[in-house]
Amino acid sequence: MEDKSRRRTDVPYLQQxxxxxxxxxxxxxxxxxxxxxxxWAGFGIFMFTGDLxxxxxxxxxxxxxxxxxxxxxxxxxxxWLVAAQFPPLGSLLVGSWVCIIWSWSALARMTATATYQTGxxxxxxxxxxxxxxxxxxxxx
Amino acid sequence: MKxxxxxxxxxxxxxxxxxxxxxxxxxxxxxAIISMFTAIDMFSTELIDHEYLVISKLxxxxxWGTLFLVYSIALMYGVLTRSYSNLLLLLEGVNGAAxxxxxxxxxxxxxxxxxxxxxxxxxxxxxxxxxxxxWEYDDES
Numbered sequence: 028m029e030d031k032s033r034r035r036t037d038v039p040y041l042q043q044x045x046x047x048x049x050x051x052x053x054x055x056x057x058x059x060x061x062x063x064x065x066x067w068a069g070f071g072i073f074m075f076t077g078d079l080x081x082x083x084x085x086x087x088x089x090x091x092x093x094x095x096x097x098x099x100x101x102x103x104x105x106x107w108l109v110a111a112q113f114p115p116l117g118s119l120l121v122g123s124w125v126c127i128i129w130s131w132s133a134l135a136r137m138t139a140t141a142t143y144q145t146g147x148x149x150x151x152x153x154x155x156x157x158x159x160x161x162x163x164x165x166x167x
Numbered sequence: 168m169k170x171x172x173x174x175x176x177x178x179x180x181x182x183x184x185x186x187x188x189x190x191x192x193x194x195x196x197x198x199a200i201i202s203m204f205t206a207i208d209m210f211s212t213e214l215i216d217h218e219y220l221v222i223s224k225l226x227x228x229x230x231w232g233t234l235f236l237v238y239s240i241a242l243m244y245g246v247l248t249r250s251y252s253n254l255l256l257l258l259e260g261v262n263g264a265a266x267x268x269x270x271x272x273x274x275x276x277x278x279x280x281x282x283x284x285x286x287x288x289x290x291x292x293x294x295x296x297x298x299x300x301x302w303e304y305d306d307e308s
Contacts, residue, residue: 040247047192047246055189056197058182059293063286070281109185110178148204149283152197159193 053159054109060156061105068098101125105160113163122160129153191297192246198263198291199242205270206235218284221273231266238263251299260295267291 038046072095104121111117133150209219209232222231241258244250271288275281 038249043247043249044196047196051193052190053193054185055191056193058185058189059194059290063283063290066286066289067283070285106182110181148201148208151204152201155197155200 048159049162053113053163056156057105057160058109060153061102061109064098064102064105068095068102071095071098097128101128108160113160115164118160118164122157122162122164125157125160126154129157186293187297191294192249194290195242195246195259195294198287198294199239199246201287202235202239202242202263202266206232206239208232209235218270218274218277221276222269225269231269234262234266238266256298260298264288264291264295 071091101121101124104117104124108114108117108121129150133147133154209228219228219231222228237258241255242263245255245259267284267288268291271281271284274284
């Protein structure tokens with residue numbers, strides 16, 4: 028049986044980090060991020076989690092249905108980007124949208140519910156995904 | 168390049184290709200970051216957050232934090248050195264999937280319904296299934 032164990036140390040760590048974030052294929056990341064948003068909204072709608080009740084308290088406008096719709100549309104938009112191979116204008120718009128919504132969410136969570144850690148971490152991850160999508164538009 | 172991929176068969180084929188053969192490096196890097204945050208939170212929290220209530224009854228929260236930290240470091244190492252081995256399969260694949268599934272079950276039990284951590288659990292399980300030593304190919308093939 029072929030040994031699949033191997034190590035590549037010929038590329039410096041920072042270069043590899045750059046290769047992963049800047050030049051790497053972000054399709055799987057964006058596809059899964061979209062899946063996460065749709066799944067989250069689905070749980071909120073069909074299983075009546077407290078998440079959707081918390082959103083209207085964090086944001087000055089929009090009820091739970093508004094934010095669930097926002098997440099579903101955003102998730103589908105991410106899937107569209109992946110299927111369309113990151114068209115520049117679409118990537119810029121969707122990436123900006125994701126960044127704005129999640130930056131706002133992160134700030135609202137940090138000021139309102141500072142102990143809700145995974146929510147803050149999730150917000151940070153989605154901001155990074157948004158920046159990644161914007162970068163893909165700039166690269167084209 | 169298709170701007171509007173209207174054909175369902177095209178979309179299906181592209182998504183299937185990405186899910187089965189897509190590069191996992193950036194997903195693993197993001198999981199390393201979120202796991203690092205989770206580990207820090209588990210070490211630093213004085214009042215046990217309701218999310219951690221169930222798992223804190225199973226074991227000390229610092230133990231869970233250490234496991235998340237190990238998972239995060241293993242992911243970083245795996246991504247930055249492009250290393251694949253059975254040890255890393257254990258540390259970043261099996262360990263990661265088990266941790267996120269435990270956290271997702273904990274939140275589901277407490278809240279009565281799953282939340283975003285369930286998504287993380289599903290993705291970590293997918294990363295475990297996709298681990299190159301399992302499927303006999305890797306990101307570079």
